[in-house]
Amino acid sequence: MRLRFTGSNSGKNGCPAFYEDVDSDRIVVQGDAISDHESIAQLRSLEPGEAAVAVPRAVFADFAPKDVLRSPNFVSFDEFESMFTDFQHTAWRLETRRRYRSDEESEDYRRFLAGEDILLDPDDPWCASRREQSALGKRFERVRIVDEPPTMGQLYLLKNARRNSEVGEDIRNLWRADANRLTLPNEDFWLFDSRWIALLHFDDDDNLTGVEMTSEPLRVLRACQIRDAAWHTAVSFDVFEAGIPAEHKDTASLGTSAP
Incomplete structure (x- = not known):
C-alpha cells in the first residue's frame, strides 16, 4: 500500500x-x-x-476522511412505499418540478382540466393509509415550489392540496424565486424521521424512474437544513393560491401553454 x-x-x-x-x-x-x-x-x-x-x-x-465514493442505493417502488408506514414521526417532501407525468394520467387531472371538482374518495387506499398514519401522530409535510406564472401541473397540485390536507398532510408553497434565493436544490426528495433521504429520479418526460435511498450523515444534515429553510419561508397552500392573479389560474387560457 x-x-x-x-x-x-x-x-x-x-x-x-x-x-x-x-x-x-x-x-x-x-x-x-x-x-x-x-x-x-x-x-x-x-x-x-x-x-x-x-x-x-x-x-x-x-x-477520518469525509469524501466517500458510494454507489447509489436504489430501492424498489414497493420498498419505497413501505417507508410511509414504517417511519416513526415525520415524512417531509420537497417538490420542485414543473410537472409530473403520473398526475397527468389520473382521472383527477382530467376533472381539473374540465373545471370540475377533485373528489375525495374515502375508500382510496392512499387516503386510508394517510389517515391511519396521521391518527398515530405521524406528520406528513410538503413544500411545493411554484413558478411565476404557475404551470398547469403546479395549478393542479394547488387544487389537489385540499384533498391531501383532509387526510392529514400539511402542504405549503414557495415561489421559485424565493427558493433560488434560499439556494434550495432543484431535486425532489422525501426526508423520513430526519434520518433517511429518498431521492426521486425522473426522466426527460417527467416519469419517476427510480428511488435512491441514503442515510449518509452529511447528506441528511443538508436535507434537514433545506427543510428548515423551506418550511420557515413557505406559506400554506390556500394562502398561496389566494395570492395568485386570476389570469394565471384560468385553466382554459393555460391549456395550450407549455407544461
Whole structure:
C-alpha cells in the first residue's frame, strides 16, 4: 500500500492516526493494540491475521476522511412505499418540478382540466393509509415550489392540496424565486424521521424512474437544513393560491401553454 497521512491528535506522526491508501478506498487506523483476552473475547469473529486497535472518538470526527465514493442505493417502488408506514414521526417532501407525468394520467387531472371538482374518495387506499398514519401522530409535510406564472401541473397540485390536507398532510408553497434565493436544490426528495433521504429520479418526460435511498450523515444534515429553510419561508397552500392573479389560474387560457 501507498499510505497518505491524514491526521492525528498526538503530534505530527503520533498514535492514534489515520492514513489513506492512495491506490484504493481503504483506510488504515493506527492506535493502541487491543491485546487482553477479555476485550478480544467481546469482538465478533476476529479472524486470523486481523487486529483491533482503540482510538479516541474525537479522532474519527477530526481526521477520518469525509469524501466517500458510494454507489447509489436504489430501492424498489414497493420498498419505497413501505417507508410511509414504517417511519416513526415525520415524512417531509420537497417538490420542485414543473410537472409530473403520473398526475397527468389520473382521472383527477382530467376533472381539473374540465373545471370540475377533485373528489375525495374515502375508500382510496392512499387516503386510508394517510389517515391511519396521521391518527398515530405521524406528520406528513410538503413544500411545493411554484413558478411565476404557475404551470398547469403546479395549478393542479394547488387544487389537489385540499384533498391531501383532509387526510392529514400539511402542504405549503414557495415561489421559485424565493427558493433560488434560499439556494434550495432543484431535486425532489422525501426526508423520513430526519434520518433517511429518498431521492426521486425522473426522466426527460417527467416519469419517476427510480428511488435512491441514503442515510449518509452529511447528506441528511443538508436535507434537514433545506427543510428548515423551506418550511420557515413557505406559506400554506390556500394562502398561496389566494395570492395568485386570476389570469394565471384560468385553466382554459393555460391549456395550450407549455407544461
